[in-house]
Amino acid sequence: MRPACIQFAHVLAWLLMGMAGTALGAVDRAAPSRPVPNVRLAGLEYLDAAAFGARFGLTGSPAADGRTLTLKSAWHQLELEADTRGIRLNGVRIFLGEPVRLARGRLQLGRIDAEKLLTPLLRPGAGEAQLPLVRTILLDPGHGGNDPGMQNRRLGLDEKTLALDTVLRLKPLLEAQGFTVALTRGDDRQLARSKAEDLQARAALTARTNADLFISVHYNSVESGADRVSGVEVYTLTPQFQYSHSDPERADSTVGIANLGNRHDHWNSLLGYEVHRELLRELKASDRGLKRGRLAVLRLASCPAVLVEAGFLSNDTEAAKIATPAYRQQVAVAIAEAVRKYAAALEGVRRQRADQP
Ligand SMILES: [Zn+2]
Structure with missing residues (x-):
């Protein structure tokens, strides 16, 4: 059973950091110039995929039908498709917790996927105060x-x-x-x-x-x-x-x-x-x-x-x-x-x- 209401009690520090460091000066036709409000789809919080990518210097335009989006930087390539949990980062297949959604004509990523799964891969350590040792x-x-x-x-x-x-x-x-x-x-x-x-x-x-x-x-x-x-x-x-x-x-x-x-x-x-x-x-x-x-x-x-x-x-x-x-x-x-x-x-x-x- 899905919990009737999922409360997110605190704002994560990384979110603020991420918003502060948007786009790194890159010109991005796909990313809106103003902050895009998160949307709720099927009871879950989603955020605009292109705006999320822009925080990490990833840019790109959706395909003509709007259902697929490839975002690229010098370091990364992120491939998204509507209504599937399977994405590719640098050619590697990764399954999200929630499917990518098409809403308001733009692809949307589940907030938890963006924070917990993709952020660590695009910018290791972002929002993590403590860096673990490996001994x-x-x-x-x-x-x-x-x-x-x-x-x-x-x-x-x-x-x-x-x-x-x-x-x-x-x-x-x-x-x-x-x-x-x-x-x-x-x-x-x-x-x-x-x-x-x-x-x-x-x-x-x-x-x-x-x-x-x-x-x-x-x-x-x-x-x-x-x-x-x-x-x-x-x-x-x-x-x-x-x-x-x-x-x-x-x-x-x-x-x-x-x-x-x-x-x-x-x-x-x-x-x-x-x-x-x-x-x-x-x-x-x-x-x-x-x-x-x-x-x-x-x-x-x-x-x-x-x-x-x-x-x-x-x-x-x-x-x-x-x-x-x-x-x-x-x-x-x-x-x-x-x-x-x-x-x-x-x-x-x-x-x-x-x-x-
Ligand atoms: Zn086994």
């Missing part, structure tokens, strides 16, 4: 012990084994970059007897190990259409007041609850984007998108967190690739590179702030 990284190979995870019986593959192998390949790559690496499991075991307790125990290790990042590694499966479905998808925690990717019926009654992991929405988004982008680049896999879910390990993590689904074991062609050490090494290399870029982005913001009195 200790907790890696989580999915499943283990009596829980094999997904299986491909034809090829004799267990997700738990492949996930552990991938993480053991990733660990030295991150250590070589100077990070301290901890593991939720380094062998074939469960952390607790029940599935729920096992997931809680993994998330609890983020606090116990003082982790600055949490990365859970999985391989995927579908029950129907196995030969058609392949590729990579990456999950970050669904922001408060939004529905998860897997919940188009909007059945989640916990939608209004802020989970522990929501303290890191901004950095979750940046981390998820970097990881997804590097996996696509390295694996040349089908782009299933950056998605949001209220997965237990993401909800309960005390630091920025991401869950990687690095290919489908249910697809025999992809499973045969996943079965090779070379593929799993590529997954590890991609995640290590994403962490490097994430940490570099943070460092860039830190330096920029140090330069400004």
